[in-house]
Amino acid sequence: MPEFISLNGPDNVGKTTQLRQLAGRWTGFQLLGAVHEHDPGPWERASEAGDYATWWFEKSTTVELTSMLISGHAKRATARTPGRTGLLDRGLPMLMAVAAATSVVKEGLSAREALWTVREIAAPVPAPQETSVLLIPSLHPERSYAITSVREGRAWTGIYPRYQRVLHEILLRQAEEGTYALVVDCEDRSLDEVHGCIVDGIALPLPTPPLGMEDDR
Template sequence: MPETCEFISLNGPDNTGKTTQLRQLAGRWDGFQVLGAIHEHDPAPWKKAAVHDYARWWFEWSTTVELTSLLAIGNAKRAEARKPGRTGLLDRGLPMLMAVAAATCVVKEGLSGREALWTVREIAGPIPAPSETAVLLLPSLDPERSYATTSAREGRPWTGIYPRYQKVLHEILLRQAEEGAYDLVVDCEHLSIADVHERIVEGIGGQLAAEASGEGELR
């Protein structure tokens, strides 16, 4: 991990506990700044996309260039909101946003996961990206069990193209993990919320301790 930590992102598929872990992490140190999701920092294009049918825009009408660019630009604008001397907490960082764009590309255009990741990385390449420590939370290291866990937590059936998109997303996240796209990967299978949080804190604790010295203590 880098010597200084400007941003920490929590990543993972739907229903993995990212929001819960972000909230708990935010309470551990006064030097954190919760920056949340990208649409909060660049709302206009997302509101425009949702005017008619957001799901159809995402999976049918938008191009890979349009969607990927929107995600990467939103990430850059979110980074600009970080106050000097603070460590920004991100709900999904750039690796996760690229996974989302790649999974969408696979289900829309029929590319392989490898081809889709290469495509979206090329599109996002020229757009400034903040330096982040990226944590990936996975319900399981097995893609089928991972998908089964998150879909069961949804509380209602996923329909249409969404089940296939989610399955592809789980596979791409695992591919990214194997490629080293994340600084810390937490296998959440058989772990409680408290156990997952402990793994996160242990994984990034040394860096946070260095950041916190002189600016309050980690709790």
């Protein structure tokens, strides 16, 4: 088993559901959650500054945001119990995609320029080795965005729709570059089928999965 497995993908694709299902199948898995849970101080200060979206998309710099994401990622890795496989809700590739998409909508960089920039910022910080899986609603970026926005249940407003569209484009760009160990096209697949793709795709020696997973994406 790898030391870390990360599930990556846009909002509402089912990452949390799949992580819980994996954790329930083997005691050697350890849910480690999201980066802000392991380095809460900077995120709490950002929230206290007022409108969180304004801080994220206007006040924070690309260096500040990327550094916060990477710091939380590094601290999260230290929470893993030796001998267990840490399950990550958004791994390093996804964090790079988030920072890059934010940079695109905030600073007007191209996706290529933004990805290069955030990778340079993150490079000095040692990152844990992970097996990264991308769950994507569709291999077409606009279709992928449409699926997840409908699942939100309420309209995204302000800069967020633009950010989400760019994020989907960057995730698919990463997939084309071979960033992820496994890419799962979730369109027209049930949760059980997606789960099977994950387990088979990274060759996890796990017991037979439970049937009829609850769809709580």
